[in-house]
Amino acid sequence: MYRPRQLNDRLTLYADSQCWIEGEALRQLERAAGLPGMVRAVGLPDLHPGKGGPVGAAFLSDGLFYPYLVGADVGCGMALFSTDLTMAKAKPERWSKRLHGLEESWDGDREAWLGERQALGAGFASSIGTIGLGNHFAELLTMQKVHDAEACRMLDIEAGGLLLLVHSGSRGAGETLLRDHADRFRDSPLVAGSCEAEQYLARHALANAYAAANRELIAYRLLEQLGSGYHRILDLAHNGIERTANGHFLHRKGAAPSDHGVVVIPGSRGSCSFLVMPVGGQADNLWSVAHGAGRKWSRSECEGRLRTKFPAASLQRTKLGSHVICEDRQLLYEEAPPAYKEIRTVIDALVSFGLVRVIAVLSPVLTYKVRRH
Numbered sequence: 001m002y003r004p005r006q007l008n009d010r011l012t013l014y015a016d017s018q019c020w021i022e023g024e025a026l027r028q029l030e031r032a033a034g035l036p037g038m039v040r041a042v043g044l045p046d047l048h049p050g051k052g053g054p055v056g057a058a059f060l061s062d063g064l065f066y067p068y069l070v071g072a073d074v075g076c077g078m079a080l081f082s083t084d085l086t087m088a089k090a091k092p093e094r095w096s097k098r099l100h101g102l103e104e105s106w107d108g109d110r111e112a113w114l115g116e117r118q119a120l121g122a123g124f125a126s127s128i129g130t131i132g133l134g135n136h137f138a139e140l141l142t143m144q145k146v147h148d149a150e151a152c153r154m155l156d157i158e159a160g161g162l163l164l165l166v167h168s169g170s171r172g173a174g175e176t177l178l179r180d181h182a183d184r185f186r187d188s189p190l191v192a193g194s195c196e197a198e199q200y201l202a203r204h205a206l207a208n209a210y211a212a213a214n215r216e217l218i219a220y221r222l223l224e225q226l227g228s229g230y231h232r233i234l235d236l237a238h239n240g241i242e243r244t245a246n247g248h249f250l251h252r253k254g255a256a257p258s259d260h261g262v263v264v265i266p267g268s269r270g271s272c273s274f275l276v277m278p279v280g281g282q283a284d285n286l287w288s289v290a291h292g293a294g295r296k297w298s299r300s301e302c303e304g305r306l307r308t309k310f311p312a313a314s315l316q317r318t319k320l321g322s323h324v325i326c327e328d329r330q331l332l333y334e335e336a337p338p339a340y341k342e343i344r345t346v347i348d349a350l351v352s353f354g355l356v357r358v359i360a361v362l363s364p365v366l367t368y369k370v371r372r373h
């Protein structure tokens with residue numbers, strides 16, 4: 001088993017020589033780990049630079065916490081659902097023409113949906129059930145390889161069945177939460193127990209609940225169009241702050257919780273995703289593992305790098321044969337598979353550090369990003 005790199009007495013990096021990590025991401029990680037009140041920090045193998053701080057990292061602080069480290073999409077995460085659909089009867093080409101409307105307001109009872117999920121106070125009811133732009137998506141996947149059949153059986157996952165992975169967050173709720181904080185405190189921390197800290201944490205809890213309710217409604221809306229029910233296998237937020245049992249604050253920014261059982265770690269719409277089971281105590285890695293492959297290229301450089309080799313229309317199919325619904329030319333380039341790092345190096349690193357074991361490898365069938373209105 002490999003040992004992680006101890007960058008200083010409070011900072012550990014879980015990346016081996018195969019993981020490419022940008023210098024700026026390391027600088028951001030070191031800077032954040034050195035902030036007042038920080039007890040410990042970890043960088044994960046998908047580490048890459050972010051707006052305020054690094055993405056692919058977790059931070060433990062004492063007596064105060066830093067909203068800006070978690071950013072505007074509080075509660076953003078991955079939810080995985082089993083469906084009634086099978087690969088044998090899948091019609092991805094037909095579905096890619098038929099599926100629609102996940103960028104438009106849901107015409108069902110939004111208040112009831114939010115209320116039943118303790119998310120009504122978050123506001124932004126008109127956005128519930130919408131994917132949002134950027135890196136968010138809903139994706140049907142098939143099982144490419146099963147490593148642990150018993151674990152799959154326990155999770156109610158069948159080899160020929162299609163799974164639905166939804167990546168979305170708290171939409172306007174998280175955005176206004178960070179904006180309101182930054183207007184008053186910029187990147188300063190909030191002091192534990194202060195009125196401002198309690199107010200922030202209360203809105204954070206609502207944003208988290210909203211994000212999970214959003215992912216479930218996206219699943220419901222998409223699968224309703226395909227005549228399928230669903231069953232939630234997991235829902236894990238990779239951006240957020242939680243109070244630990246001993247009163248510390250655990251920040252996760254692009255870090256999947258590894259203390260709630262099975263985790264799905266996506267690659268890109270053109271590569272595999274992995275279902276993994278965390279193993280061991282997980283305290284050294286702050287109960288967190290990678291949340292994805294992590295970006296290799298910034299959004300602004302993608303079109304320039306890819307345009308000559310890949311006409312926009314060619315990006316609506318992937319080299320794995322899957323279909324992509326994305327009627328936004330710029331987004332097609334910004335989120336193209338080459339913009340992301342190699343997921344296998346991330347998974348190999350997690351396995352070699354003894355943090356997870358692989359249960360199954362999933363392959364994309366159809367990815368829904370956005371339809372033009």
Ligand SMILES: Nc1nc2c(ncn2[C@@H]2O[C@H](COP(=O)(O)O)[C@@H](O)[C@H]2O)c(=O)[nH]1
Pocket residue numbers: 046055076135137139167238254266267268269270272273291292293294295335340364367
């Ligand atoms: N299976 C898919 N994975 C994707 C897609 N687009 C991005 N990704 C992966 O998800 C994470 C999300 O990271 P975040 O920081 O934006 O929360 C990213 O690192 C990629 O590995 C996709 O369309 N399908």
Ligand SMILES: [Mn+2]
Pocket residue numbers: 076077167169238
């Ligand atoms: Mn996310």
